Amino acid sequence: MKYVDEFRDGGIARGLAAAIAREVQPGRRYAFMEFCGGHTHAISRYGVADLLPAQVRMVHGPGCPVCVLPIGRIDQAIRLALDAGAIVCTYGDTLRVPASAGLSMLRARARGADIRMIYSAADALALAQQVPQREVVFFAIGFETTTPPTALVIRQAAQLGLGNFSVLCCHVLTPAAITAILESPEVRQLGSVPLDGFIGPAHVSTVIGSRPYAHFAEEYRKPVVIAGFEPLDVMQAVRMLVRQVNEGRAEVENEFTRAVTEDGNLKAQARVSEVFELRREFEWRGLGLVPYSALRIRPGFAAFDAEVRFGLDYRPVPDHPSCECGAILRGVRTPVECKLFGTVCTPETPMGSCMVSSEGACAAHYTYGRFRDIPITAEA
Amino acid sequence: MKKAYVRPLDLRHGSVDLSHGGGGRAMVQLIADVFGRAFDNEWLRRGDDGAVLPAPAPGERLVVATDAHVVSPLFFPGGDIGCLAVHGTLNDVAVMGARPLYLAAAFIIEEGFPLADLSRLVASMAAAAREAGVPVVTGDTKVVEKGKGDGLFIATTGVGALPGGRDLSGANARPGDAVIVSGTVGDHGMAIMAQRENLAFDSAIRSDTAALHGLAAVAIDAAPGLRLLRDPTRGGLAATLNEIAQQSAAGIVLDEGAIPVDPQVAAACEFLGLDPLNIANEGKLIAVCPAGEADALVAALRSHPLGARAACIGEVIADEHRFVQMRTAFGGRRMVDWLAGEQLPRIC
Numbered sequence: 001m002k003y004v005d006e007f008r009d010g011g012i013a014r015g016l017a018a019a020i021a022r023e024v025q026p027g028r029r030y031a032f033m034e035f036c037g038g039h040t041h042a043i044s045r046y047g048v049a050d051l052l053p054a055q056v057r058m059v060h061g062p063g064c065p066v067c068v069l070p071i072g073r074i075d076q077a078i079r080l081a082l083d084a085g086a087i088v089c090t091y092g093d094t095l096r097v098p099a100s101a102g103l104s105m106l107r108a109r110a111r112g113a114d115i116r117m118i119y120s121a122a123d124a125l126a127l128a129q130q131v132p133q134r135e136v137v138f139f140a141i142g143f144e145t146t147t148p149p150t151a152l153v154i155r156q157a158a159q160l161g162l163g164n165f166s167v168l169c170c171h172v173l174t175p176a177a178i179t180a181i182l183e184s185p186e187v188r189q190l191g192s193v194p195l196d197g198f199i200g201p202a203h204v205s206t207v208i209g210s211r212p213y214a215h216f217a218e219e220y221r222k223p224v225v226i227a228g229f230e231p232l233d234v235m236q237a238v239r240m241l242v243r244q245v246n247e248g249r250a251e252v253e254n255e256f257t258r259a260v261t262e263d264g265n266l267k268a269q270a271r272v273s274e275v276f277e278l279r280r281e282f283e284w285r286g287l288g289l290v291p292y293s294a295l296r297i298r299p300g301f302a303a304f305d306a307e308v309r310f311g312l313d314y315r316p317v318p319d320h321p322s323c324e325c326g327a328i329l330r331g332v333r334t335p336v337e338c339k340l341f342g343t344v345c346t347p348e349t350p351m352g353s354c355m356v357s358s359e360g361a362c363a364a365h366y367t368y369g370r371f372r373d374i375p376i377t378a379e380a
Numbered sequence: 381m382k383k384a385y386v387r388p389l390d391l392r393h394g395s396v397d398l399s400h401g402g403g404g405r406a407m408v409q410l411i412a413d414v415f416g417r418a419f420d421n422e423w424l425r426r427g428d429d430g431a432v433l434p435a436p437a438p439g440e441r442l443v444v445a446t447d448a449h450v451v452s453p454l455f456f457p458g459g460d461i462g463c464l465a466v467h468g469t470l471n472d473v474a475v476m477g478a479r480p481l482y483l484a485a486a487f488i489i490e491e492g493f494p495l496a497d498l499s500r501l502v503a504s505m506a507a508a509a510r511e512a513g514v515p516v517v518t519g520d521t522k523v524v525e526k527g528k529g530d531g532l533f534i535a536t537t538g539v540g541a542l543p544g545g546r547d548l549s550g551a552n553a554r555p556g557d558a559v560i561v562s563g564t565v566g567d568h569g570m571a572i573m574a575q576r577e578n579l580a581f582d583s584a585i586r587s588d589t590a591a592l593h594g595l596a597a598v599a600i601d602a603a604p605g606l607r608l609l610r611d612p613t614r615g616g617l618a619a620t621l622n623e624i625a626q627q628s629a630a631g632i633v634l635d636e637g638a639i640p641v642d643p644q645v646a647a648a649c650e651f652l653g654l655d656p657l658n659i660a661n662e663g664k665l666i667a668v669c670p671a672g673e674a675d676a677l678v679a680a681l682r683s684h685p686l687g688a689r690a691a692c693i694g695e696v697i698a699d700e701h702r703f704v705q706m707r708t709a710f711g712g713r714r715m716v717d718w719l720a721g722e723q724l725p726r727i728c
Contacts, residue, residue: 001647010637010711017711047712231710347720358653368714371703 007230008046016235017051023242030056032241033331034199035178037064037359038229044368046231056238059193060361062177062286062329063201065142066093067353067360070283071317073170074099076307077139080168081105081113084310086135088168089124092117093357094141098350100317121149125156128165137306141170145203147295148268151275154297154304166306169297172282174204175212176293180284182220186332193331197241199234200226202256209264213252220250227255275301283316285353286329325352328361335362336373342366389413394495401489401523411521414499415487418506423517431517433482439544445472446537452726454501454531457571458586459662462505465534467589467662468613468728470512474593475609475665477548477600478540483509485536486520490529501532512591514538546600552607553628557696558674560667562595562681563588563689564642565617566649566659569727574648585644590663595686599665602680603673610666613728618657618716620666621704631699634706634716640689658719660727668696 024030034040040060043049049058062068074097081088088105095106095117109115114134118124124138140150150167157165178198186193200213205226213224223244227237237255244251254260275298282294297305306312319325323345324338335341335354345351347363354360358367386409399406416424423431436442447468454461466483473480485505489498509516571587596609612620617639625632641649641656649656663686669677674692681687694706704716 001643001650004650008710010709013711045708045714046710047708047714048710050712051710347717363720367717367720371701371705371715 004230007228007232009232012232013051013235016232016239020056020235020239020242021053023239023246024053024055025246028055029194030196030242030245031059031194032056032197032199032238033059033061033181033195034234035061035063035174036199036201036204036229037067037357038202039199039227039234040064040361040364041359042229042231042234044364048231048234051235052238056242059195059331060328060364061198061331062181062284063143063174063204064354064357064359064361065146065172066097066357067325067329068172068177068284068286069094069097069141069170069353070285071099071319072283072315073168074105075317076312076314077137077168078103078105078108078113079312080137080306080310081115082108082111084135085114086137086310087114087116087127087131088137088139089116089118089127090139091119091141094139096350096356097353121146121153125153125162125165128157128162129160132164134164136165138165138167139170140167143172143174143201143204144207147171147272147276148207148265151271154275154301155271157304158301166304166309167297168306168312169276169295171276171295172284173293173295174201174208175215176290177284177287178213178216180287180290180293181330182216182222184330186330195222195331196245197223197225199237199241200224200252202226202228202233202259205256205260205264207265207268210252210254210260210262211264217250217252223250223253225253225255226260228259283314285319286326320351323352325354325362328354335365338362342370342373389495391495391499396489396491396493396495396498396523398491398523398525401521407521414495414502415519415521418499418502419509419516419519421515421517423515424519431482431484433517433539436541440541441544443473443476443478443540443542444537445469445476446535447472448533448535449728450530450533450726451572451728452530453572453575454497456575456587458568459589460501460504461532461534462501462503463508464587464589464662464728465536466505466508466512466514467591469536469538470514471592471611471662473538473540474591474596475548475611476540476542477546477596477609478542480512480514480538480540480593482539483514483516483536484518485516485534486522488522488524488529488533488535490524490531491526493531498532505534508591512593548606548608550608550610550624550627553624553630553632553668553696554607555630555696555698556671557607557668558671558692559621559632559634559694559696560669560674560677560681560690560692561612561617561639562665562667562687563663564640564645565612565661565664566645566656567642568662569616569659570645570648572727573652581648583644583648585642585648588661588663590686592663592665592686595665595681595684598680598684598687599667599677603667603669603677605670605673606677607668607670612661612664612666614660615719616656616658616660617666618655618704619718621716622718624666624668625702625704628696629700629702631697631702632694632704633697634694634704636706637709638691638693640691657716662728671695
């Protein structure tokens with residue numbers, strides 16, 4: 001595959017691995033958080049960790065849209081389908097996330113809820129046009145990458161004057177989440193989570209650009225390297241982070257220059273701000289209430305806001321008491337440190353959201369890496 | 381008055397209705413004109429409730445396998461539910477090391493299903509059975525109300541003869557053995573996915589659906605020490621190798637670079653976020669044999685039209701934890717796990 005295979009080349013990877021090994025300073029440890037689930041997945045799937053020197057530790061971040069979605073939001077979507085009789089359209093991974101009362105969207109479906117898996121926001125809009133007698137709700141989740149398509153379908157629905165289409169908006173913002181991690185007590189005061197730098201988002205940055213990360217580099221003295229989702233991108237970013245740490249720099253650097261500019265996609269940003277505004281606060285799984293960390297639909301488009309249309313109230317629901325997803329999303333724990341991991345919590349029967357999405361730290365480790373943790377085995 | 385006049389079935393514009401499953405003359409007519417005509421053989425001609433078959437040769441044992449087919453859409457590039465229903469079951473018999481002999485078929489048809497489609501699918505099924513040299517000797521037809529089925533479901537059962545002493549159980553893999561696949565993986569599943577309405581994309585990907593007993597016979601002849609054969613259908617190569625690892629209480633290490641994947645399938649997997657190792661096949665074999673016989677087995681498979689891209693993709697290792705691992709082309713290692721959940725329902 002052109003433009004893909006080049007970034008997965010084993011020979012180049014070996015060369016980069018040797019370069020990183022030469023550049024790390026003996027006796028020094030490097031801990032880098034890859035913010036995005038896309039990076040987490042690439043690291044696990046290609047075995048990137050095998051090519052990094054032992055001193056470099058990758059810490060998985062919260063950038064997995066399904067993982068940070070709190071239970072209360074999934075409950076809302078399930079109620080819309082079960083109680084309000086709406087067709088709820090959602091991206092596939094969301095279906096299996098555990099919700100309240102032993103339900104998930106998949107189990108709600110087995111109870112008769114009309115919940116459909118779609119691949120694009122436009123599919124939900126098209127469905128609403130096909131079934132004008134039914135209420136169709138698009139369960140919109142994701143970071144800045146998935147936000148512009150949602151803005152577009154809301155604008156289109158307004159132009160078409162659709163009376164049966166609305167969006168349950170759960171879009172969240174990357175910079176606010178990074179701030180929450182850097183401000184968390186574990187990182188700030190206790191120093192129990194050493195973080196020497198971040199691998200910044202790939203796709204998110206194509207939309208918002210590289211500028212929003214400058215604050216972290218300056219204010220918190222943490223280097224940020226924006227990197228693509230291919231394994232060579234990740235390795236190159238690690239090398240750039242190692243150099244910054246060695247040289248005492250804390251800057252925003254862009255490894256993903258083939259797609260990311262300083263300004264990002266201005267047109268997409270304009271569409272997003274036309275339709276959405278900041279929420280004062282939003283509950284994240286793992287990070288709790290984070291101020292100004294999510295978007296809601298502007299009053300001008302209230303007719304397409306499912307929260308307004310169906311008068312939804314938000315009820316926070318605590319995670320399973322033994323589930324460590326919260327700590328794992330903050331980088332405080334690793335999946336194997338959770339006692340549920342690989343015992344009662346598996347991809348087939350996930351207890352927490354990190355075991356659901358292939359971008360989740362637990363699912364990635366379970367699926368691709370658990371042979372390293374012998375004696376944990378697949379069979380109970 | 382004409383005696384016993386029966387209006388012929390309208391195979392062009394007609395459709396199946398509940399009377400075709402009701403046990404009356406309409407059902408008899410459907411069975412005779414559609415199924416009987418297509419599958420015609422001495423057992424069906426007798427019109428009995430079952431087929432009387434000769435006992436296997438002395439020393440041989442019988443192998444029975446059954447498979448229900450619910451694929452959607454019914455017609456897809458490279459095949460349809462008709463030929464798939466023959467191949468799916470024949471292949472289960474063939475990978476046991478048996479020579480497939482007979483098939484039985486049950487059809488569950490939804491009210492309103494076009495007779496034109498039904499006869500096309502039955503013709504395809506009959507052609508596949510004839511090509512494989514395996515007659516459909518008995519069958520059943522049921523019609524369900526509109527909305528209670530999805531066009532057509534076909535369940536088939538196959539019977540085969542297994543020579544004495546041959547045992548190709550999944551429990552036979554031993555550390556040091558070679559793992560071989562007969563060609564590109566993921567073709568069938570991706571051909572179906574490309575047709576799904578909410579996912580449709582243009583591609584030239586065709587299902588690999590095929591009867592594998594000829595290829596299986598080649599493998600059995602080429603490698604006297606052959607441990608086992610499997611056809612990696614639902615769950616793909618990953619699921620089948622994990623089954624083998626579980627059954628044999630051993631581990632498997634794959635070499636990613638050696639696994640044949642069609643470039644179009646690889647590209648489609650890339651943009652759908654799927655792994656070709658998890659995608660269904662309907663015309664591929666996995667073979668495990670002693671390492672010393674691997675080259676001969678690969679060469680023999682390659683000499684057969686269905687095995688042109690056969691390759692040795694890994695080895696069996698001693699591992700009490702029964703992990704399937706892979707050396708990635710990138711240079712790292714990872715596990716190859718079972719698929720979690722359902723990638724796409726009704727693939728076969």
